[in-house]
Amino acid sequence: MAGTGSQPRAAHSTAPHSRRPFVEGWTVFAAVLMIFGGIMAIFQGISAIAKDDVFVATRNYVFQFNLTSWGWIHLILGIVIILAGLALFTGAAWARAVGIVVAGLGALANFMWLPHYPLWSIVLIAIDIFIIWALCAGSWTRADV
Template sequence: MATHGAHPARTGWVGWIYFGAIVMVAAGIVQVVNGLIAMAESGTTYLLPSGMAVQVGFAGVGISFLVMGAVLAVAGIGVMSGKTWARAVAITLAALSVLGNIAFFAAYPVWSAIVIALDLVVIYALVAHGRELRHG
């Protein structure tokens, strides 16, 4: 009896997948807002304690935040919709988050440890149970 078209039964790990997807959408929205703020602050002049005026341009940073935020939000929505490409993007972004938090572990050990643990749980949920979200 072949089960090629059958979808696996949903387990409790689906909740972790939805959790990761919702965090991605929320983080994406925050990144878009950060990008807009960075672009609005572009060309701002700051006065250093030494009395020197420095003009700072954040346009490039703002655009990168906008793009990353859009990718995060769209991938999060895609994960909730059961899209395979979105799972791949989410796994990649979570792995990059793990690496980034390893790099900053000395500066923020508790926060980095929490984020790494959550990233690893979401990666496991997406890899091992991601197919459970596929819709017919």
Template sequence: MTTSNTSYARPQQSPWVGMVLFSGVLLILLGAFQVIDGLVTLFRDDIKQATADHLAIPINFTAWGWTHLILGALTVLVGIGVLRGNTFARAAAVLLAMVSTFANLVYLPVYPFWCSIVVALNIICIYAIVAHGRELRA
């Protein structure tokens, strides 16, 4: 009986694969928060209207609530796709993270701490997915 000691060389994964997976989980979490924000804006717009004087642009709160709700749901779905290593989901994740960043920059004068955190997390997600997302396929 002959045994073969053939070892198959697997490509070495960088530690950034974990960061890309973390980005997928983070996208799901950020999307869920955005859905909650959209629901609050739709059902309790009196909370948001008190801060409208601080915004640089006028906002229709019903439209803004639906926008957050839809973007949040899409972000959750894209985050799941990133965890599965889907190429289209990675491209959509970068696009949605960019849109979320700009949307949070609008709210920056009103919620500076929260919006700064969301913008920073979006930028981390964008970097991890763009620079190291291809490594998930392996």
């Protein structure tokens, strides 16, 4: 019976992995990017609130808010993005969903900010897209939802 495979196998657990989702590389990558992107959004907001004449005001743009309003929007959104990024380190499934939503809101806000500071906006839009991709690329198991 040596060739029939009746030899005892090594102990191998078929149970789901006991590691938490935050251990996965994509989630950590997204959390770090969210913290960085949130800090950049806070700087963006502070600079718009503190000194309106730093940015170019484009006339006849569809989304016409004054720069102080945009500053407050970016400041608050940056704080929320940082908090969501920190929550990703806890491994909570809700933090991944919230991270996707706030990264989408960040990309949308930076799209509307394009006429004021195009390079900064494009970089933050790219970071937000990487965040969404990283949070969606990680494994979502039944225990996560």
